[in-house]
Every structure is written in structure tokens, then in C-alpha cells.
Amino acid sequence: MKPIHWLAVIPFIGMLVGPAVHNEVDPLILGMPFPLGWISVWVVLTAIIMAVVYLIDPANREDAQ
Amino acid sequence: MTAALALIALAALAALLLGVVARAGRDMDLEQWAVGGRGFGWILVFLLLAGEIYTTFTFLGASGFSYGLGAPVYYILAYGSLAYVIAYFLLPLVWSYARQHGLHSQPDFFVRKYASPTLGVLVSVVDLVALIPYLVLQLTGLGIIVTAAGYGAIPRDAAIWIGAAIVTVYIMMSGIRGSAYTSVVKDILILGVVLFLGIYLPLHLYGGIGPMFEKIAAAKPGFLVFPASGQSVAWFISTVLLTAIGFFMWPQSFAASYTAKDARVLRRNAIVLPIYQLILLFVFFVGFAAVLQVPGLKGGDTNLALFKLAAQQFSPAVVAVIGAAGVFTALVPGSLIAMTAAMLLAKNLIGLARPEATDDQTVALAKWLVPVVMLVAVYFTLTGNATIVAMLLVGYSFVTQLFPAVIASLMPRNPATPAGAFAGILVGMVVAAVLTFPSARCSPPCRKRSATSTSASSRLPRISSRWSSSAR
Numbered sequence: 001m002k003p004i005h006w007l008a009v010i011p012f013i014g015m016l017v018g019p020a021v022h023n024e025v026d027p028l029i030l031g032m033p034f035p036l037g038w039i040s041v042w043v044v045l046t047a048i049i050m051a052v053v054y055l056i057d058p059a060n061r062e063d064a065q
Numbered sequence: 066m067t068a069a070l071a072l073i074a075l076a077a078l079a080a081l082l083l084g085v086v087a088r089a090g091r092d093m094d095l096e097q098w099a100v101g102g103r104g105f106g107w108i109l110v111f112l113l114l115a116g117e118i119y120t121t122f123t124f125l126g127a128s129g130f131s132y133g134l135g136a137p138v139y140y141i142l143a144y145g146s147l148a149y150v151i152a153y154f155l156l157p158l159v160w161s162y163a164r165q166h167g168l169h170s171q172p173d174f175f176v177r178k179y180a181s182p183t184l185g186v187l188v189s190v191v192d193l194v195a196l197i198p199y200l201v202l203q204l205t206g207l208g209i210i211v212t213a214a215g216y217g218a219i220p221r222d223a224a225i226w227i228g229a230a231i232v233t234v235y236i237m238m239s240g241i242r243g244s245a246y247t248s249v250v251k252d253i254l255i256l257g258v259v260l261f262l263g264i265y266l267p268l269h270l271y272g273g274i275g276p277m278f279e280k281i282a283a284a285k286p287g288f289l290v291f292p293a294s295g296q297s298v299a300w301f302i303s304t305v306l307l308t309a310i311g312f313f314m315w316p317q318s319f320a321a322s323y324t325a326k327d328a329r330v331l332r333r334n335a336i337v338l339p340i341y342q343l344i345l346l347f348v349f350f351v352g353f354a355a356v357l358q359v360p361g362l363k364g365g366d367t368n369l370a371l372f373k374l375a376a377q378q379f380s381p382a383v384v385a386v387i388g389a390a391g392v393f394t395a396l397v398p399g400s401l402i403a404m405t406a407a408m409l410l411a412k413n414l415i416g417l418a419r420p421e422a423t424d425d426q427t428v429a430l431a432k433w434l435v436p437v438v439m440l441v442a443v444y445f446t447l448t449g450n451a452t453i454v455a456m457l458l459v460g461y462s463f464v465t466q467l468f469p470a471v472i473a474s475l476m477p478r479n480p481a482t483p484a485g486a487f488a489g490i491l492v493g494m495v496v497a498a499v500l501t502f503p504s505a506r507c508s509p510p511c512r513k514r515s516a517t518s519t520s521a522s523s524r525l526p527r528i529s530s531r532w533s534s535s536a537r
Contacts, residue, residue, distance in 0.1 A: 008150050015143045016302050019496045023298055025282045026108060031275030033282070033289040039143045040346055046146045047339040050153060054336055059157075060329050 009013060010045040026054045069215040069385035076254075076389035077231055080247050080396050084235025087246035095428040098240030099169040099408050105324040105492045107333045109245045113321045113333060113401070115341055116248035119255060120398040121206025125368040126393045127345055131352025132368035135288035137296035138349055144305040146339040148312030153335035155313060157328035158475045168323060170405070171316040171467075172413035178474040181483035186465065187490055189413040190318040192322025193406060195233060195460035197442060200402045202457060204446040207395035214374035214388020216381065217477055225446055228392070231438045232400045236407075237432045240326060244401040253392035256344065266354040266374065274350065281356055288356075311465030394534040403442070407434035459494075459501045466493030 018038030029037020054060060091097050100137055101109070130138040159174065166177050171192060176185035204225050211224040235243040249453035282289050291298045313319075315320055327330050355362075355370040359377060362370055375384050411431035416422060422430075473481035481489070 005154070005447060008153065011150050012147055012306075016305060019139070019291060019301055020298050025278070025289045028275055028278060031273060031278060033136070033278055035290060036139045036142075036346075036349070039139050040343065043142060043146045043339050043343055046150060047336050050150060050336045050339070051154070054332055057332070060332060 002051055002058065004053055007053050011048055012040060014045060015042045018042070068382045069388060070219060070436040072299045072382075072385040072389045073211060073214065073219065073392055076392045077227060079250055079343065080393060081231045081235055083246045084243035084400070085238050087235070087239040087242040089242075093238070093240055093432075094427070095424040095431075096167075097242070097402075098428050098432070099323075100163075100320070101241050101245070101324040103164055103324060104326045105245065105330070106326060108329040109338075110321070110325050110330050111334050111337060111341075112245050112248035112252065113241070114318065114338060115252060116244060116397045116401065119252070119344070119394060121203055121210065121391065121395045122257070123255065123345065123348055124371060124387075124394055125209060125346040128352035128355070128371040129368035130215050131349045132362065132370035134296070135285070136351075137301070138352070139291075140301050140305050140308075142342065142345055142349075143301075144308040145342045145345075146152075147305065147309040149335045149338045149342075151309060151516045152313050153332050153413070154323075155471075156322040157332040157478060159319065159471075160322045160325055160328055160331055162475075169320070170409040170412055171319045172234050172409050172477065174319070175265070175467075175470065175474075175486070176413065178479070179470075179481075179483040179486055181487070182413075184483050184487050185413045186417065187487055191463050191467065191490065191494065192409055194456055195464050196402050196406045197438070197445070198456040198460055200399055200406070200438070200442040201445045202403065203395045203399040204442055206397075207392060209368065210372075210388055210391035210395065213369060213376075214384050214391065216384075217375075220471060222447060225443060228396055228399070229443045232396055232403060233439045236400050236404050236435050241321070241401070241404060244404065245324075246371050246392070247397050247400065251377050251390070251397045254386075254390035254393055259344050259347045259351075262371070262387070263350040264377065266378065267350050269378070270354055270358060277350075277354060281353060284357060289310055307465060308461065310468050311461055314467045314471070316409065316464070317401045317506070320405060320408075321401070338507075369471075392464060402430075403435055403438050406438045407431045410434050410438070420453075457501065459497055462497035462501065463494050466490045466497065 022034055022038075025033045027034060029041065029047040031037075032040060091102075096102050105113070106423055127138065127141060130141075152327040162168070162178070163174065165171075168174055168177060172185040172188040173190045176182050186221045208225050211219045212221050235247070267274050267277040271280060278289060313322075322331055351371050351374065355374040359370065359373045359375070362373065372384070372387070375387055408431050411427055411434055415430065416427060419426075467490060470481060470486035473479055473486070
């Protein structure tokens with residue numbers, strides 16, 4: 001594991017912690033019940049985090065050569 | 066009715082043509098047929114992985130699960146995304162090893178890594194036990210979709226036979242390319258249909274997503290949050306973690322990674338697929354929209370929530386378009402499953418008995434095993450076999466047992482021996498089976514009681530719970 005790879009741990013924590021600490025309908029997130037809205041936001045954040053990992057990961061440059 | 070018939074026939078024909086055209090003058094040798102010459106760019110790999118992920122479940126199961134059980138459905142959105150994070154690291158390693166050693170199936174990976182054909186046999190058995198019921202599930206879903214979309218005018222059994230025949234023809238001719246190409250139409254159709262339904266229905270019926278959830282929360286308190294027991298928050302966390310781990314242990318997804326032309330293709334998909342996964346959110350919306358609109362569906366009928374609501378709101382022509390998209394969601398994943406099963410049968414089971422077989426002989430055998438696999442699946446689909454239903458429940462748990470052996474084998478020095486991997490997978494399967502079927506671990510009186518609960522009436526809900534247990 002290169003240091004940048006540890007970023008990939010964040011989605012696991014983020015995704016699971018929301019419903020665990022606040023399992024209530026309100027406040028709605030983007031009109032959705034809190035747990036569903038929280039998970040949806042983290043799906044997008046997961047993609048963003050993995051994009052950052054992808055861009056920084058030296059493996060993707062080694063392959064290019 | 067004629068509109069439905071025409072549109073669904075058109076969809077089936079389009080699938081057949083695209084699947085056959087995918088061959089495009091290529092000589093379908095083993096490398097081309099099984100792994101697309103290991104030359105797929107990110108879009109084809111994306112289509113293969115997405116095609117395999119959005120199945121009849123997307124149409125029937127996810128909406129039915131939202132409708133029937135509420136909040137627990139949220140887990141599906143969470144585990145898929147985390148599975149792709151794991152895939153970012155896992156698939157490139159699997160891919161480069163497969164390329165280096167010319168692997169064609171998931172059992173190949175174990176045979177080579179552990180230098181043990183016996184382990185390959187065990188993995189093949191695990192794979193078949195998971196794959197065949199899963200294929201049956203797609204054909205069952207196809208039957209349900211065609212019946213619902215055609216308002217009963219299209220005979221179910223005929224639809225299943227035709228669907229199976231189409232898949233057989235284009236997979237025999239085009240191999241994995243056939244799956245990837247038919248995915249193009251499938252994904253466009255499903256994207257259009259699901260986004261339309263998921264946005265239009267809440268807006269039209271409730272005035273928006275927020276008002277819809279507020280009304281449901283008022284009418285059914287507790288429905289939109291995880292319950293205190295059963296499918297609780299603890300269930301959510303453990304299920305998300307376990308299913309994320311098992312996701313790419315499914316042999317068809319594992320081996321689909323072999324088609325990539327380089328490792329970056331696979332890593333890039335780890336970014337794109339979570340976003341694509343958001344489509345499921347709109348399927349949830351449809352299911353939730355149905356809660357107050359078509360109340361009273363029970364058990365297996367919850368899988369019809371989407372079609373019941375659509376039939377109530379739209380003309381038969383629109384329902385037929387939904388049905389056409391639904392046909393693709395059965396055919397495309399079904400084709401990859403059938404190909405994967407035929408491939409591992411030919412190479413890792415029958416191939417063991419004829420080690421002198423050339424690649425050309427292996428692929429010829431695999432092609433002719435496709436109709437055999439499909440016939441078996443059609444037989445189980447039409448007879449509604451109870452064992453198959455039971456196998457569906459444990460399929461995901463079974464393939465997940467492969468994970469430790471895969472991870473160990475990817476370490477610089479594999480800490481696991483072939484015997485250890487074999488024992489681990491076998492014991493894991495037994496534990497999964499015992500935990501899934503309580504009847505197997507209790508004394509005769511208890512067994513008698515659970516036997517009565519497996520009556521025909523409870524089979525459909527069981528199928529629906531399999532749909533519920535996996536978004537694949």
C-alpha cells in the first residue's frame with residue numbers, strides 16, 4: 001500500500017458511520033430520508049475520492065509508459 | 066397488447082442482432098471467445114461490469130424491496146460503491162496475473178496460484194452452485210417482466226424459451242463480446258426508463274421526492290429508518306461489508322476483469338461505477354412511490370410494484386417500453402453467466418479428464434456447452450425447482466468464501482497452502498449453508514416444522530429475498 005491508497009479507507013468509514021449515528025428520517029437530505037441521503041452523498045464522495053487516488057497513484061503513470 | 070408484443074419482440078431481435086454482429090469477422094478462438102483477446106478498453110469493460118451488475122433485480126427486486134421492506138434497501142447503494150473501492154486494488158492484480166499466465170476462468174486462477182487442479186475443481190463446483198440458480202433467476206425474472214408488460218398476452222414459457230435461445234445463439238457465436246455489445250442497448254434503455262420513472266412518478270404523484278418521503282414517513286412511521294432489531298443498523302454495517310467483499314468473487318465478474326487491455330482500465334472503472342450505481346436510487350424512488358399508490362402487494366408480488374404502478378399511470382405502450390428494457394436486463398447478465406459456466410465446465414471440470422486437449426478443442430467444447438447450460442436453466446425455471454430456490458439463498462455466501470484464498474494468493478509470499486485454501490472454502494460453505502438453513506442444524510421435530518414452512522406458498526417470497534440480498 002502506497003500512502004495515497006489509505007485515502008480509500010475513508011469511503012468505508014463515511015458510508016457506514018452516518019446511518020449508525022443518526023438513524024432518523026429528519027433532516028431530509030436532498031429530499032431523502034437521512035440514512036438514504038447520507039449514503040447517496042457518500043456514493044458521490046467515493047467516486048471523487050477514488051478519482052483523487054487514481055490521479056495521484058503512481059501506478060497509473062508507470063502503466064502509461 | 067400488440068404494441069407490447071411488437072416492442073418486446075423488437076428488443077429481443079435487437080439483442081440477437083447486436084450479439085451476433087459483435088463478432089465482426091473475428092476468428093472466435095479461445096482468447097477471443099472467453100476474454101475478448103484481452104483488449105477491451107474502459108468502456109467495454111464498464112459495460113461488462115455494469116451489465117452484470119444491473120440485472121432483472123434492478124427492475125423487479127430493488128423496487129420491490131423498497132416497497133416491501135423500506136429502509137433496509139439502502140444497503141444496496143452502499144455496498145456496491147465500496148465493492149468498487151476494493152476492486153480498484155484487487156482487479157489489477159488479478160488481471161495482470163491472468164494475462165501473464167493466459168487464464169480464462171476463475172478456477173484457472175486458483176489452479177495456477179495454488180498449483181492444484183483439485184482446488185480448481187472445488188472452485189468450479191462453488192461457481193456452478195452459485196451461477197446456475199442465478200441464471201434461473203434471470204429467466205424467472207424475464208418471465209415475470211414479459212407477462213407483466215404484455216398484460217398476460219405473451220405466454221411466459223414461450224418467452225423464456227425464446228430468451229434462452231437468443232442468448233445461446235449469440236454467446237456461441239460471439240462469446241464475451243456478445244455480452245458487452247448487447248449491454249450498450251441495455252444500459253441506454255435502462256438509464257432512460259429508470260431516470261424517467263424515478264423522477265416523473267414522485268413529482269407527478271407527490272409533488273417531489275421530499276414531499277413523497279414526508280407522506281410515507283407520516284403514513285408508515287419507522288418504514289424509512291432501520292428497525293431496532295432484525296435488519297437493524299448493525300445488520301446494515303455487517304451486510305454492507307460482507308457483500309462488498311463478495312462482490313467480485315462472483316466468477317463472471319472476476320473473469321470479466323481478464324478482458325481489460327491494461328490495469329488502468331480497471332482502476333478507472335472504480336471511479337465511474339459508483340456514480341453509475343446511483344441509478345438504483347431512482348429505482349428505490351419508484352418502489353417508494355408505489356407504497357401509498359398500489360398498497361397491499363405481499364410476498365413475491367412486491368416484485369411487481371414497479372409494473373403495477375406503471376400500469377396504473379401509463380398507457381400499455383409505455384409499459385411495453387419498460388418491458389423491453391426489462392428483457393435486456395435478463396438477457397445480458399444471463400449471457401455472461403451462461404458463458405462463464407460453460408467455460409469453467411469445459412476447462413476446469415471436463416478439461417481435467419482430457420489434459421491433452423488443445424485450446425481450440427476447449428473452446429469448441431465450451432461453445433457447445435452453452436446450450437446445455439441453458440437447457441438445464443430453462444428446465445429449472447419452468448419446473449420451479451425448490452432446491453434451486455434454496456441454492457439462490459446461499460450463492461452469495463458461497464462465492465464470498467473464495468475471498469480469503471484470493472487475497473492470500475496475491476500476497477508476495479502466499480501464507481496459505483493448497484490444502485488450507487481447500488479446507489477454508491469447504492468449511493466456509495458448510496457454515497454458510499448451516500446458518501442459512503436452520504433446519505440442517507436442529508433435531509428432527511424442529512426439522513419437521515421448518516419443512517412445512519418451505520411449502521410452495523413461501524417460495525416466491527424466498528426468491529424475492531434472494532433478489533433482496535443482492536443487487537447483481
